[in-house]
Amino acid sequence: xxxxNKWEFxxxxxxxxxxxxxxxxxxxxxxxxxxxxxxxxxFRVPGDQLPGVIAQIIEALQGSRGLAxxxxxxxxxxxxxxxxxxxxxxxxEINRLAAIRKALMHGTSPVIIxxxxxxxxxxxxxxxMPTNPDATxxxxxKS
Amino acid sequence: MNTLIFLLVATLVLYVMSLHISAYNELRFTAYRFxxxxxxxxxxxxxxxxxxxxxxxEYQHIVSTINFHIxxxxxxxxxxLVTMLIRYHTSSIEQQQVRALRRNIGDPAVAxxxxxxxxxxxxxxxxxxxxxxxxxxxxxxxxxRFGSKARPEHELVVNPNEAxxxxxxxxxxxxxxxxx
Numbered sequence: 225x226x227x228x229n230k231w232e233f234x235x236x237x238x239x240x241x242x243x244x245x246x247x248x249x250x251x252x253x254x255x256x257x258x259x260x261x262x263x264x265x266x267f268r269v270p271g272d273q274l275p276g277v278i279a280q281i282i283e284a285l286q287g288s289r290g291l292a293x294x295x296x297x298x299x300x301x302x303x304x305x306x307x308x309x310x311x312x313x314x315x316x317e318i319n320r321l322a323a324i325r326k327a328l329m330h331g332t333s334p335v336i337i338x339x340x341x342x343x344x345x346x347x348x349x350x351x352x353m354p355t356n357p358d359a360t361x362x363x364x365x366k367s
Numbered sequence: 368m369n370t371l372i373f374l375l376v377a378t379l380v381l382y383v384m385s386l387h388i389s390a391y392n393e394l395r396f397t398a399y400r401f402x403x404x405x406x407x408x409x410x411x412x413x414x415x416x417x418x419x420x421x422x423x424x425e426y427q428h429i430v431s432t433i434n435f436h437i438x439x440x441x442x443x444x445x446x447x448l449v450t451m452l453i454r455y456h457t458s459s460i461e462q463q464q465v466r467a468l469r470r471n472i473g474d475p476a477v478a479x480x481x482x483x484x485x486x487x488x489x490x491x492x493x494x495x496x497x498x499x500x501x502x503x504x505x506x507x508x509x510x511x512r513f514g515s516k517a518r519p520e521h522e523l524v525v526n527p528n529e530a531x532x533x534x535x536x537x538x539x540x541x542x543x544x545x546x547x
Contacts, residue, residue, distance in 0.1 A: 288373050295380045302387050310394050317401045324408055328415065335417050341430045343437035 395494065396440050402487045403437045409480050418474055425471055428464060433484060440491070449496045449527065452488065456530040465537050469544065478544035485538040489531055496527040503528065 244253045269277055285293060410429055413419040419426050435455075439448055455461055472478050493500070503526055 288376075292376050292380060295384070299380075299383055299387065306387070306390060306394065310397075313394065313398050313401065317404070320401075320405060320408075324412065327412065331415070333415050333417055335415050337411055337414055337421055339421070341427075341434060343434040343441065 392445065399440050399487065399491050400437055403433050403440070403484075406480055406484050406487070407433045407437075410477070413474070413476055413480075419477060425468060425477060428468060429477070429480070429484070436488065436491075445495050449492060449499075450525050452492055453496075453525045453527055453530040456488070456492075456533055462533070469537075469540055472541075472544055475545045475547060478541045478547075481541040482538055482545055485534050485541065489534050489538070492527050492530055492534075499524050500527050 244250045266274070266277075284290070407430060410419070410426065410433075414421050414426060436452075439451060443451060468481070472481070503524070
């Protein structure tokens, strides 16, 4: 088997690079690029100047501007968490429906449900309390 | 100028936070809908398995009740939803129908579905009326110090605790039926 050479690496790199454009993921990739620049700056700063730079950053983050940055960071984290929660709930629902489909496909019961009862079909005026005239107590009058 | 920019940024931040909260509330409501869907499907599966008749009063009433809750969660605002569910679960018609249902349920599986339905509804009411529950609790404690004269003659807010207590009582009755 031929060794993985620089041209193959370049081809894979280009494929992934265009993949970022195609999938709309170029902005997170750009953020990573900016983070890499920041890391490079920290790496290149002489050791004795580093505490001064960190102190300046902390100073800039104090006050209302700092609060805005913190809220922005919290907001981003919450969006990620929200997306994950949402995906989890939808996946659980899909799995539940898949289990029902499996039970119906492989079940042996000949019984079918004749009337479809959905929330939109039965409760069109949902702001009203349900008043089903047929829903009377069948044992009413019995002692 | 700095103050104006700060106020503008603060407004934008608050707007973004409100979007978060709104999206989160929507997600919570979706989760409640899914829980009700699950209950309705469990009931339908009992029919398919031949354990419950489709034309039985129990099946039709429970499906109708679950559909009412799904529809309410889908279409009604939080404030209206809480008020509506509290009135629904404390109404005399609902109490009569639940009593009738309890008498007619023969299959413990149906009783288990009713228990789950009540747990879901209690969660829904409790989660969306936390402020009223806390405020009523605080007001009750304060008024207890001043005696019964301090109590208002008219209802100022609907009391979620009444509905929660009513549902809890019915839930324990259905739990007994489920265990039978």
